[in-house]
Amino acid sequence: MNVYDVTDCAHPRLLEEFFWPENIHNLTISPNGRYVYATQPLQVVDLDPLFDADPATGVRFIGNIEDKLDYPLVGVGPVPDVDDSAPQARRPSADYSAHEAWSNFDGTKLHLGAQLPTFEVFTILDITEWLADPVANRPAVISQREGRGHSMRTATIKGRRYALHSEESVFGANNGCLSEKLNPFAGPAEPWLTDITDETNPEMRISQFHLEINQPQNCPAQLDSGVEASVHYHDVDDATDATFAMMSMQGAGIRVVDIRDPRNPVEVAYFNPGDVQTGEGVTLDNAWGHVRYVEQTGQIWFATATGGFWVVEIEPQVRERLALESTPVLHAAGRPGTDGVAIDQALIGVVAAPAYCSLGPLASAG
Numbered sequence: 001m002n003v004y005d006v007t008d009c010a011h012p013r014l015l016e017e018f019f020w021p022e023n024i025h026n027l028t029i030s031p032n033g034r035y036v037y038a039t040q041p042l043q044v045v046d047l048d049p050l051f052d053a054d055p056a057t058g059v060r061f062i063g064n065i066e067d068k069l070d071y072p073l074v075g076v077g078p079v080p081d082v083d084d085s086a087p088q089a090r091r092p093s094a095d096y097s098a099h100e101a102w103s104n105f106d107g108t109k110l111h112l113g114a115q116l117p118t119f120e121v122f123t124i125l126d127i128t129e130w131l132a133d134p135v136a137n138r139p140a141v142i143s144q145r146e147g148r149g150h151s152m153r154t155a156t157i158k159g160r161r162y163a164l165h166s167e168e169s170v171f172g173a174n175n176g177c178l179s180e181k182l183n184p185f186a187g188p189a190e191p192w193l194t195d196i197t198d199e200t201n202p203e204m205r206i207s208q209f210h211l212e213i214n215q216p217q218n219c220p221a222q223l224d225s226g227v228e229a230s231v232h233y234h235d236v237d238d239a240t241d242a243t244f245a246m247m248s249m250q251g252a253g254i255r256v257v258d259i260r261d262p263r264n265p266v267e268v269a270y271f272n273p274g275d276v277q278t279g280e281g282v283t284l285d286n287a288w289g290h291v292r293y294v295e296q297t298g299q300i301w302f303a304t305a306t307g308g309f310w311v312v313e314i315e316p317q318v319r320e321r322l323a324l325e326s327t328p329v330l331h332a333a334g335r336p337g338t339d340g341v342a343i344d345q346a347l348i349g350v351v352a353a354p355a356y357c358s359l360g361p362l363a364s365a366g
Helices: 128-132 218-225 317-321
Strands: 002-005 013-017 027-029 035-038 043-048 058-065 071-072 090-092 100-103 107-114 121-126 140-146 152-155 160-166 192-195 203-206 231-238 244-248 256-259 266-271 274-278 280-284 292-294 301-304 307-313 337-342
Touching: 027 100, 035 301, 043 256, 090 121, 100 152, 107 160, 107 244, 128 140, 152 231, 152 274, 231 292, 266 317
Parallel strands: 274 337
Antiparallel strands: 002 013, 027 035, 035 043, 043 058, 071 090, 100 107, 107 121, 121 140, 152 160, 160 192, 192 203, 231 244, 244 256, 256 266, 274 280, 292 301, 301 307
């Protein structure tokens, strides 16, 4: 893991290259910038020593939470899990308490969602005491319920707190012909909202966002299209006062969903990057990463699997529909997602612009 100082974003400065003691998959930074959480297994480091003016100190590894975290045996829906016949009431977390961890501002509380039919536990942890002394103390389990979470985000909507969480389905059979209970191996993955206002007793899956193409009755059309329209990651516009969510739904592009009524999420806009010409031919681009909304400009930033880095803007009628404050449209003409755009390898390079920073190369499309 490389840690950069981007205070001067045109000249990022490498502070440290840190080697985690075990495998890392997803990385999440606490909103206050102090802690980094890695998953599979769930490990934590403290960045604070990097900024104590002592060049001899660096990133401090705190520990592996799963060494101190037990896991409940819970089933999915009406059928038991394959491991529910085990005699013990609880089991070790098996390095899989979370695919992605999401924390509160100061990093002392974690929201976790695991994957797979044998690890489908939605967990809220208080790790305050564990952070202070990871040897003597254990993380405090606030609640654990049946529920998955390949991607995990929290949001406050009209004064109540919610978790936006989802599975993934990335093995080529993610279509409405098959049940979502087969995730992540098959079936469509679509995100849920869970009410976590009472963290000791979350109200699980109060709603789920659906795409019409993923409905079972549209199975033949989906197979004919060859489009995989499952969510991979998702985000909200403002975690402290959320209006809409942005879903990366692979071949279905970015979907913008009004979540002001959490029990009735409604899609209001989408952007599909379309086909991209590569050296291997034309391929349908996939939106698969996290998404950032920039309130000051009304722009949405995201990267796709083939097409590179995209900046799109919310059109005026959508802003009106969402009751967003007026923001000047910087590029009113714009252009839609394209058909057969060629990625010019000669254009690969660091793009220097006042609107954003880049720590790596960007492929410029068309």
